Amino acid sequence: MKKKNTITPMTAQGAEILRKKLNELKKNKIPYIIKLISSSRKNGDLKENSEYHAAKEEQSFFENKIKEIEDKLSNAVIIDTNIIKNYKKIVFGIPFTILKIDNNKKFNYTIVGKDEADIKKNMISINSPIARSLIGKYIKDIITVNTPNGNIKYKILKIGKN
Numbered sequence: 001m002k003k004k005n006t007i008t009p010m011t012a013q014g015a016e017i018l019r020k021k022l023n024e025l026k027k028n029k030i031p032y033i034i035k036l037i038s039s040s041r042k043n044g045d046l047k048e049n050s051e052y053h054a055a056k057e058e059q060s061f062f063e064n065k066i067k068e069i070e071d072k073l074s075n076a077v078i079i080d081t082n083i084i085k086n087y088k089k090i091v092f093g094i095p096f097t098i099l100k101i102d103n104n105k106k107f108n109y110t111i112v113g114k115d116e117a118d119i120k121k122n123m124i125s126i127n128s129p130i131a132r133s134l135i136g137k138y139i140k141d142i143i144t145v146n147t148p149n150g151n152i153k154y155k156i157l158k159i160g161k162n
Helices: 012-041 050-074 129-134
Strands: 008-011 076-079 096-100 105-112 123-125 142-147 150-159
Touching: 008 012, 012 050, 012 076, 050 076, 105 129, 123 129, 129 142, 129 150
Parallel strands: 008 076, 105 123
Antiparallel strands: 096 105, 096 150, 142 150
16 A cells, blocks of 8 residues: 655754755765675675675665655655744744743744754654644643643743744
């Protein structure tokens, strides 16, 4: 059964990172692998040539990776956050600060596409429960996020770049 293509939001920065990865694979990795395959063919019987089989597996891996990135880019809705001027509510790609009410801890996040999400960089997936609860909310709004550990309340303190 063929997988259905889904439209995915992505920041312009995230799309650029994917384009760079795609370029690296096409311009450097694949030509390198092709050279490896060519040189390993010269090493005798292909049935018992482990270098050849390893290079073919690597080629398949990188070709699949290229297809995956091309699919992501072709189905992406790229959102350029530089054109967003009004920071009255939380929207995709705009940083914000929230306060966890039960312990007064502040968190700075940006909601991004699922492939861009990286909690170490304070970038949370649009598909996460907290992001879904925050989209469209305003400064001073209090939201409740249902988690496996129970409901957690947050207050929105700031929206927009520092």
